Amino acid sequence: MENIRRVLSVIVLNEDGVLSRISGLFAGRGYNIDSLTVAPVPNTNLSRLTIVTSGNQRVLEQIVKQLHKLIPTYKVIESAEFVEKEMALVKIPLNEDFNGLDAMLKAYNGTIANSGENFIVVMVADDSKRVDNFLKAIKKYNPIEMVRGGSVALDV
Amino acid sequence: MELSGSQMVIEALRRENVSVVFGYPGGAIMNVYDEVYKQDYFQHILVKHEQAAIHAADGYARSSGDVGVAFVTSGPGFTNAVTGLATAYMDSIPMVVISGQVPITMIGTDAFQEIDAVGISRPCVKHNYLVKDVKDLPRILKEAFYIAKSGRPGPVHVDIPKDVTAHIGKFEYPETIKMQTYKPTYKGNVRQIKKAVEAIANAKRPVLYIGGGAINSNASEVVREFAKITGIPAVETLMARGVMGDENPLLLGMLGMHGCYSANMAMSEADIMIAFGPRFDDRVTGKLSEFAKHAKIIHIDIDPSSIGKIVPIDYPIVGDLKNVVQGMIPLAKEKVDSSKYKSWRDLLNRYNEIHPLKYDDSDDVIKPQWVIERVGELLDGDAFITTDVGQHQMWTAQFYPFSFPRQFVTSGGLGTMGFGLPAAIGVKRAFPHKTSINFTGDGSILMNIQELMTAVEAKTPVINIILNNKFLGMVRQWQTFFYDKRYSSTDIQVQPDFVKLVESFGGVGYRVTTKEEFDTALQDAIKSNKVAMIDVQVDRLENVLPMVPAGGTLYNMMLEYKE
C-alpha cells in the first residue's frame, strides 16, 4: 500500500501527561511523527496538537482510531482541506553578500525578524514543501543556524 | 465532608461496593493502610508478591464481572505489579489499581522508592492518573471505576503521592459521571445492523466467530439465542470458552493455532463471518492473506480501533455486543431461514467426525488430556477453572467441558505464566462456595508459588492440579517440532517435592502416578476444604495437537506429529 502524508489536528484535554500519551502511542505502535506542535486552545481547557504523520491507508486509519481511544482526546480532525503553515528561522552572518535576499524573502512570505552586530535572522511562514525549498535556497548565504517549527493547520 | 486523601480512598471504595482488595503495604501507601485497618467495609487480602495482588483482583473480576481492586506501594511494589496490569490490559479486564508514590515535594528527585509509575503503566492500562491535589481525588476515583468498567473494559491505575494521602479536602463523590472526552458507543447503528442481517440471510456458509467481547458484554444468552434461531455454527476463541456451552450442538469448538479441525475449516470455507467481539489475534488467524479468504466479514465491537485493525471489514458495527445482537435477533427471525444452512452444518459435522479432537489414552502413563477430561467428569458443572500458560492451558481449553461464561479464567493476550494460582484465589474469593481449580504446569506453578501462603491465610482453598511433565512443555514442543529436539533450558528434572511444599504452607498434597490415585486425590482434596496441590506425573512428551504452525494457514493444520 502507498505511503501517504497526513496532517491531523487533535484536540485534547490540556492536562498533565497528555503529550506523553500521544507521543507514547506513536512510539509504541511504530507510527511516524514527522512533526508535532502543541498549544492551548484559547479560553478552553483544551489543547490543539498538529501532527504530521505518514503511513498507508490502514495505518492512518488506525492512528486516528487509536488517538480517539485515548481518554483525554476530545476530537481528531483529518479533513482533506486545510491551510497548513510552518515557520522557519534562519541566522545568516552579516558579512555575506545579500544580493537577491529581499526577492527571495518576498517569494516565501519572509521578513527580517531581527539583526545583531554580526548577523541577521530571517523568518518565513509557508507550507512545509515550500519551507523545504526556502531552506535549500538560503544555503547560498551560508546560514549559521536554522530552526523550523513544525506544521500548524486549520481545516477549511 | 472533610476527609484525608486516605479516608477518601476508603470512602470511594465503599461507595463503589468493593468487597475485597488485594494488596501489599509499604512506606508510600502506609496512610492508606492505616485507614484500611480502621474500616470494616471491605476485606483486605494480603498477598505475598504484588504481581499476585493484581492477578488475584483480575481473577475476581473475570469470574464475577465486577471491578477488581488492588493496592501496592511505590517503587518496587509498583514495578512488581506491572505484569499484572499488562495481563489485565491485554484481555480487557476491569480493574482499579492504586499505588503509593513519594510525596509530591520529592517527585523528580530520585527519592527512595521513587519511580515514574504513570510513565511505566501508560502503555499497559486503559488510563492512569497521578493525583497532584487532594481536591481532585474523589473525581479521579469515580472516573477510575467508571472508565475501568465502561466501554471496552480495562485496568485503570491511580498513583497517589504520600502527602496527598495525608492532605485534607472536601469529599464530594459524584453520583453520576459525564466526561467531556470519553463517551463509549453502546448502541449499534440500526442501518448497519439491518444490512448485516441481510448479508447473513443471503449467505450460504455463515459462521459465528465469538471472542472475549461476548464475555465482557455479558452477551452469552443472546449469542446462544442468535445461534439457535439462525442455525449458524459457532467457533470460540480461547477467551470466549463457555459462551456457547460445550453441550451446544452448534458449537464446533475452539479455533486457532490449537483449535479443532472443524472450527478452523469453518473459518476457511465460510462465505460470511459474523465476528462477535473477537480481536483477530495472530494465534487465531494464522497467515493473514489466507485467513477466511472467501468470507465477507461482519465485525461487532465496542472498540472502534479493534475494527479493521487486522483485516478489512465489510460490515463494521460499533457497539455493545449484547445490545447489537439483541437488535439483530428480531430481524434474523424474520429474514434468516436456518434450514438453508443444513448442508453446511452437515459438512462441518462431518469434518468433526473425520478429525475430532483426540489423544491416545494409555494405561501405562497418565495422559494430561485424560486428567482434564476426568476433572470435568468428576466435578459438578459449576466449578471454575483457571490455568497458567503452556500446554496444560491449551489442553484445558480443548478438553474441559465448559458450560457457562466466566467459568474459564486464563491469560490469553499476554500469556502470563504465574497467573493461575493467584487468579484462582480471586475466583474463590468471588465464589466461596464453588470449586476453584487451577490447571498448571511444573514450570508455571513455581512463578507465584508463594501465593499458597495467601490461599491458606485467606481461607480460599483452591485446588492446583499440576500436569507435571518435567518440561517447560510448550517450549519443548516447539523445540521438538522446529529445533531438531535441542531441548535448550526446558528439561527441568530438578524439582521440589510438591507434596511437602504445599504441606509446609499448611495445605494438602498428593503425588499421583495412576488414574485411580488421581480420582482419590481429587475427591480427597475437595473434601478436605484445604488448599491443595495434586502433582500428576504425566506423559513427558505429549504434544498439543492439532497445530497451525506460526504463520501457517488454518486449513492446513498439523494433525499428527510424525518423527
Ligand SMILES: Cc1ncc(C[n+]2csc(CCOP(=O)(O)OP(=O)(O)O)c2C)c(N)n1
Ligand atoms: C512469564 C512467562 N515467561 C515465559 C513464558 C514463555 N512460555 C510459554 S509456555 C512456557 C512453558 C510452560 O511450562 P509449564 O508451566 O511447565 O507448562 P506446560 O507447557 O509444560 O504445560 C513458557 C516458558 C511465558 N508465557 N510467560
